[in-house]
Amino acid sequence: MRTALIYSDKYLEHNPGLGHPERPERLKAIVSGLKRFNLWNTQEIKVVEPYPAKLEDIKLVHDPEYISLVEKLSAMERPIDGDTPAKKNTFELALLAAGGAITAGNLVMSGGAKNAFALVRPPGHHACRSHGGGFCYFNNIAIMIERLKLDFKLKRIFVLDFDAHHGNGTQEIFYADPSVLYMSLHQHPLTLYPGTGFPDEIGEGEGIGLKVNVPMEPGSGDIEYWAAMKEIFIPLCEKFKPDFFAVSAGFDAHFDDPLTGLHLSTKAYGWLASAVIEQAEKWCGGKAVFLLEGGYDLEALASGAVYVVRAMQGEKFTPPEEKTRLKVIEEVKKALAEKWSL
Template identity: 35%
Template sequence: MYKASRRIGLVFFPAFDWAISPTHPEREERLLYTQDQVLEEGILDIEGIREYRPHLAAVADVERVHVCVPDVMSRVTESHLIAAGGAIVAAEAVLKGEVDRAFAIVRPPGHHAMRIVHGARGFCTINIEAIMIEYLRRHYGNKRIAIVDTDCHHGDGSQDIYWHDPDTLYISIHQDGRTLYPGTGFLNEFGGPNAFGYNLNLPLPPETGEEGFLYALEHCILPVLDDFKPDLIINSAGQDNHYTDPITNMRFSAQGYARLNDRLQPHIAVLEGGYSIEGALPYVNVGIILAMAGLDYTYVREPDYNPARVAQSPKVRDYIARLCEETYQAWRRRDELREEFIRDQKEISRRRQIYYDTEGLLENQEETTLVCHACGGLSWIDSRTDRGSHVLAIFIPRDACPRCREEGHNLFERSSRQTYRDGVFLQDRVADRLFTK
């Protein structure tokens, strides 16, 4: 019998009852064609490849990561909880030692969902990778984790959630935000004052080919991972860099995705975007599964594949080489750059406008973070929307020092519901509890 050299667990959840619209790119057929291809190729008959059934994530699992306004169940459907629960099932199979690798092929996606959730944006409502990661940390100890996000769109939600967390390295490789939603993901987005340097972005130019993606992996991503030495590597496995994707402008192939995962070897992959439902996803997902299982993927090819479709210009090649060098040098100088950034400040604030494209809603945030040399730092966000919602969200990090935790609770106690008409929220990661008033 054909046998995988690395045991792999698969979780499928097509979310039959959730769709933005019947003809929207993010719809259940995204996964159905993949399931058909996996069954047709006999993937589940290979020894060492095992299918798991998803379960529902709990509301407390969501509240560990998000402040949903006004509450979790007013924002999510059962499908969102099953997608997050499916990622948890995949990850637990790895942590329990039942498999060596796992791939959650689930929807709805999540990497555009930020700490505060007023609705859906970028097809995402809750961040299923972050919910999975924080579940693992709560139940299996404080792991040092690297997220490598290969979706064509910058994962601004994952970046926001881990902006202040030095135990989580977030690396996003994506199409340049000047040419694609959500318009973010540049080198100067380097992390918060207490985790400066642990957020890295590689914004690739449109029409980047296979050569460019794999160059970035070899010359930037893998060297940074070698330095960081994570306990777990998570791949936010977006597949919309494919040359047939209808809403992006890149030139990656199933073979390229398989080679990337073969070199990266993530412990857990979670499906994100990818909207070429027939032309890409069945082949890309099969390639990723085979690569993660240590099996031969060299025969995986799209029906219309030819080398010209994944080629890139010398100009693109040179740009990516410079980008990777600049990014890696910034990573190596992160401690020095942090000192320049904080400049003896006690607090650092930033203002942002966040657009919820699915909802047509605009949020204005003012975030303040305590500069702390002992933990990720207390932070709080004053959040208003153009529909009249106004909340204060206070975040005590998982590794909070006594000072940051005490100041967070003091701020919660003195903040009035009369000032913040839609509530005051305190997410205390130490207590693993969301307080509201």
């Protein structure tokens, strides 16, 4: 088995309510798309049922008081915030989403799969240590990383977040952590939730220079994203030499997404994933886990996920040939200059 897809029908039970963008149909569309392209339960792609995270796993990342609050709000069906409602089963399903991430990481690190895509709901990258929001309750990717660090002694984890919204929770959790290089490509924080992710947010303490933010102006698309990957992501991989890659895979930077103003093509998700897989092959035997975050146009979401899985299977996708000089790239390089020469 080369690729594991972590999935449970129980994820469809997470229903924030009528009209909410983070709806069960998102995952149904992805599964339907993967099946249509014969990327579901084949000789090389296995679908794996996740197990729920334990409370001790969640406590690796979140404050105990916050965990208790999520459980209580779920029982009372009271929202975390205006965008993040809680239902009777929210706490249980948030544990299962975090567990899906851990399941994916364990499979890859133990050699059960070369790479994995955790098709989990609810998403996680906006969940901070002591509060949630932005459709997120627990930070799935951070919980997976902390669990893997304990169980497999990982020393250098590269997190790439290409969701259109900045992963403020993931950044906050690892802000002073020198073992995690967090790089985010997102719509400019002055134009989109959560309002964080400026180039000068580079970490603190031992984590300085290991938090990398590339905010994209509305209207940015393939050319701009590839410039950031070529000029920042690949050189950082060369210098950091990761022993594991984790990707917050949001599909809401697509030009059809109703919540954002970015213009990525569908094929862009193929070469974004290909770039990760190529670097993972180079530095850590291909060890890479993708975790589902956002993406709210169903067709774009499904097609983007298909491209990612095709790249995980080894298919190569060519980035745009056009070149551009982006002011933000120079700003990022300047902000990181003390730590890295890019």
